[in-house]
Amino acid sequence: MSAATTELANESFMSADDLRSYMTQMQMAKASSAVSSMEAADKARKDLIKTLSEPIKVTPEFLKQVMSSLTLRMKKTAETGQSELMVMRFPTALCTDGGRAINNNEAGWPDTLTGRPRQAYELWRDHLRAGGFRLKAMIIEWPGGLPGDVGFFLAWGESRQ
Template sequence: MANLDELLPTAKEIRKQSALKEAEKADQEMRHLAEAEAEKQALIDELSKPSGLSEEEKIKRASTIIQRAVRNGLHEIQVYRFPNILCTDRGRAINQMENGWEKTLTGIPQEIYQLWKDYLQPRGYKIAYQIIDFPGGIPGDIGVTLSW
């Protein structure tokens, strides 16, 4: 018969191996969470900066989105979705429909609002910014809907 210690480790050794495996899994999960958080922060940083597009490019993009929606028989379309952190108050004024809510916008969401104000509103388009999800019961992402 082969060596019993090689065939059947003690319960203490098995618990130690199991604990090491659990620690490895936890460490790997923490690395994945940290990577995901870093990616999310990089995206938020990117969205909080100006897009760098010219007014003409912005208008062309808006026109393309509108024309595609019209071809599909729509009267409105969600044109953008962004995390509430891109509002100076995390979306509170939007959620409460307060006057001046647009002053809380930053980055690309603010650019979209300004494009609408300058070019689309005078042509009869409407825009709505609203909280579109409530994770854990608190305001989450904000959707931008354009209608005609």
């Protein structure tokens, strides 16, 4: 061993084994952090599904508030030249078929909706459709190649059907 190598070994320098061990510990810490983040995200998703699966009481006051807020959002979107607005996003777990009918654009896709997504569809059907608004539903997220989230888009531009 040269004098320089001996000097390095005697100081608080890490050996190659120490450095490999340190790298392993850092990778394990990052993996643990990623698992914790994934667990937190999974819990948040489950909480969201629980919340959205419970219908809310739609009173005339609530309906007025929703329509006012929606009108404001649509006007802001229209000011930018756009004619479509995502009005709701929800996990496919709120569809009885996991989003299959929406993904395949089947005529009966609204029948697969549950909870608040069903209520949102009914709001469009009962209050907005007659005004010329269209509702489009599509899978907007594909985690692991599987349908993850659905987006509801309210459209008011030229119909491209």
